[in-house]
Amino acid sequence: MTTADGEELLRVTGLTLAPVGGGLPVLREATLTLASGRVLGVIGRSGSGKSSLALSLLGHVRPGLERRSGTVRVAGLDPFDRSGARRLRGRVVSFMGQDPAASLNPALRIGAQVAEAVRLRSPGLSDVAGQVRSLLSSVRLPADRAFLRRRPHQLSGGQAQRVALAAALAGRPRLLVLDEPTGSLDTVLAHQMRELLTELVRDGDRTAVLVSHDPDWVAALADEVIRLDDGRITASGPPRTVLLVGPHVTAPADRADAGTSRTAVGENRGELRVCDLSAAHGRRVVLHEVSLTVPAGTCTAVVGPSGSGKTTLARCLVGLHRAVRGTTGWRDGFDGPPVASGRGRAVQLVAQDSRGALNPRESVRTALMRPLTGLRGMSAEEAAAEAGRTLGLVGLAPAILSRRPGELSGGERQRVNLARALAGAPQVLVCDEITSALDPEIGAGVLDLLTSLRRTLGLTVLLVTHDLTEVARYADRVVVLDGGRVVESGPPGRVFDRPEHAVTRELVGCSRVGPVRDPG
Structure with a gap:
């Protein structure tokens, strides 16, 4: 995926990520390259390995997974190496996830948070306050004293996202990794955030990796696209080619x-x-x-x-x-x-955060049996049988009962949450x-x-x-x-x-x- 227009900035070779102790890989022998100044779109179903690939570009692997094989190089450095990671993170490569506002410290004022990011990523900079104002202005936020003294809970969702983006840009990274950064925003704020990110990437001639469920945004921003299915790269090429093929979505x-x-x-x-x-x-x-x-x-x-x-x-x-x-x-x-x-x-709630709503240490069986015994008064034997039936109502096989949330895809976790709500009748x-x-x-x-x-x-x-x-x-x-x-x-x-x-x-x-x- 390199071109004559820019030097190679990113190379992933044969990368395989899999559960610790065995199990099917979540990413299988992924190989790709990306030239400086280009934007790579990553698409695929939930559970296809998109986020795992995005995090690996910073040398990070989710708990419960390990790198079995393969290499990652960003600007020639290995993000999985401690020294390489120290030189890369925040300065060469920066990351924005689905809820970037969660990275903000609730105890720190906004000005202090952005200033901390500037000092960390640009040590020795004399005019930190000026850089803070410049960063906030670049993400369309005010930089007056009143705003700088606010804390995260005093911001709207869109403002918090943009503060997090300003902190991510503090080191002027050459590679920006965007993993569904608008997924937690409402329609209007998501539209505004996409416009802002598009402007920042294009006007700044940044290299970016964009993971998104929005094909229109990928088509508008990406120079090239890869599709992941069950952890494998099954298609790559220009957006108009890759986005027109793939799993059928019912009209x-x-x-x-x-x-x-x-x-x-x-x-x-x-x-x-x-x-x-x-x-x-x-x-x-x-x-x-x-x-x-x-x-x-x-x-x-x-x-x-x-x-x-x-x-x-x-x-x-x-x-x-x-x-x-x-x-x-x-x-x-x-x-x-x-x-x-x-x-x-x-009345039962099915929450937005399917991962956070489930205890990561508990099996699906335990999660379903608790409302069956606690709310409906079933014996343990009755609850065990009912747990399997309830799981069947949401289209999941009994084998899921023994798994923990981290072993499930996003869609499976949400169905488990739905089953748990149904268990309360x-x-x-x-x-x-x-x-x-x-x-x-x-x-x-x-x-x-x-x-x-x-x-x-x-x-x-x-x-x-x-x-x-x-x-x-x-x-x-x-x-x-x-x-x-x-x-x-x-x-x-x-x-x-x-x-x-x-x-x-x-x-x-x-x-x-x-x-x-x-x-x-």
């Missing part, structure tokens, strides 16, 4: 009939009801008198920009965040906060950004599964998402939040085709909303 129209409308579940009774709900973080009110209802067997999607209160609403519904006033609950002859259904919980599932870390095909598979479960189990779903295409395909109704208030609601077709509020128009304008199914 939206093919999935439209999979939706479960209100008329199709007419036998169900009850509804999830939220009445005048207000909630706060400390003294700051983040939800203002939010009201909505989700009839049994239907799906309502909640969308809105970062900081609009979507996740706080989800946490209030499952009892993880105490409301200031108002009520939430499943109405089936009673009212109030989330209530017990038999020995289970009426809920009437309502609250799904908070459950596909944001998954590639489009795997994410669509999870949502297809959720739709099937709605039909077979009569589940009611509240779907918190920033992906309006998901809303268009799967939801019966959409609620738009802004500043903790409901600013618009209705069927997706009406809301997306004729948005009335400025925030809705902005969300739609930054999205590629596909065909909207008729909720019946």
Whole structure:
């Protein structure tokens, strides 16, 4: 992949990464080269080895894995060698992952964090303060005293991402490794971040490796693309060639009939009801008198920009965040906060972070048996049998029961999280950004599964998402939040085709909303 336009900056030769102690490799004999000033796009399904390849460029291997064979050279240095890593990291190569804001120290002010990165990567620099201001300006952030004195929790999601990017750029790295850096952002912020990164890479003539689920961004930014399947590089070449081949993704129209409308579940009774709900973080009110209802067997999607209160609403519904006033609950002859259904919980959460939601030391069997014994009062023998059946509901084989989260792909982990929620025998599932870390095909598979479960189990779903295409395909109704208030609601077709509020128009304008199914 080198060209006459630039010297070779990156070379990977026969790299194989596999579980410690044996097992199938997650990366198999990967070989590639990249010239200075070029951008390499890396695509593939969840679990195909993309992130493992990206991390290896810094000499890092995830816990539980080891390098069995192969070499990596960046600017002629070995990142797996301690001396090479010390000379490379932050100065020659820098990394931004799916949640770069997590790298920020919550105890340090923003100015101090960026200044620390500058001193570490540019020792001896006399004008550190000037470099901090320059870096913040380059990522479209203010550099006044008030902003520099803020701490990470006082920033929006997009601002935190850009501060992390400024720190990553402090050493003026020649190679920037981007592993889904917009995956945790809402539609508008992700669009803005992609524009910024595209500008920084192109205008700065930087060499970059871009791992992304967004084929449009890869096509716009990358000079060349590789596709990974089951750890192997199965295709490489120009974007127009590689992006047009590969696993088939079912078209939206093919999935439209999979939706479960209100008329199709007419036998169900009850509804999830939220009445005048207000909630706060400390003294700051983040939800203002939010009201909505989700009839049994239907799906309502909640969308809105970062900081609009979507996740706080989800946490209030499952009892993880105490409301200031108002009520939430499943109405089936009673009212109030989330209530017990038999020995289970009426409302269960499926969280965004599938890895963080599971104990890395516990097997899948243990994760599923806990709600079966604790919430439903089953014996250990009964729970063991039910764990296998519940896993089957989400399309996973019994062999998964003995594995730990680190041995699963992203899609498998999310299905395990879904199975754990189902183990509590809920009437309502609250799904908070459950596909944001998954590639489009795997994410669509999870949502297809959720739709099937709605039909077979009569589940009611509240779907918190920033992906309006998901809303268009799967939801019966959409609620738009802004500043903790409901600013618009209705069927997706009406809301997306004729948005009335400025925030809705902005969300739609930054999205590629596909065909909207008729909720019946």
